[in-house]
Amino acid sequence: MGVIPKCVLMLNLTPLIPNADGLPGVEQMLSRELVVDLFEPPQREEFCERVVAMRQLGMTEKQVAAELGITHTAAQRAAALQRKMNELGITDPYLPLTEPPEDYRKMRRHHHPRYRFEPAASDAGAVS
Secondary structure (H helix, E strand, O other): OOOOOEEEEEEOOOOHHOOOOOOOOOHHHHHHEEEEEEEOOOOHHHHHHHHHHHOOOOOOOOHHHHHHOOOOHHHHHHHHHHHHHHHHOOOOOOOOOOOOOOHHHHHHHHHHHOOOOOOOOOOOOOOO
């Protein structure tokens, strides 16, 4: 599929409450790490969970496709995606990019001798 944009951010609501700094456990209760997809998911990902759930109820892939308003091929691809995710032991079909992919044609800069790829540090409290 290629490289897609995702945003991982830390939402901390503690500064909105006066005198909350001294209270124990407040920051953990008022902080959440959020992941925001900055793209439209492909059809196979969008229907993946529903296809698997309906298949477990005993419906055929053709029945599931008709019920969801998608093609039979799309239902097959959604089921295949879920099988692959189960095989890899992951819940999100997207993996973080830690180095430039060798086979991605649009990212060739990393082949230049002076280029260094450095993934952004995961510092939840930092604001740039």
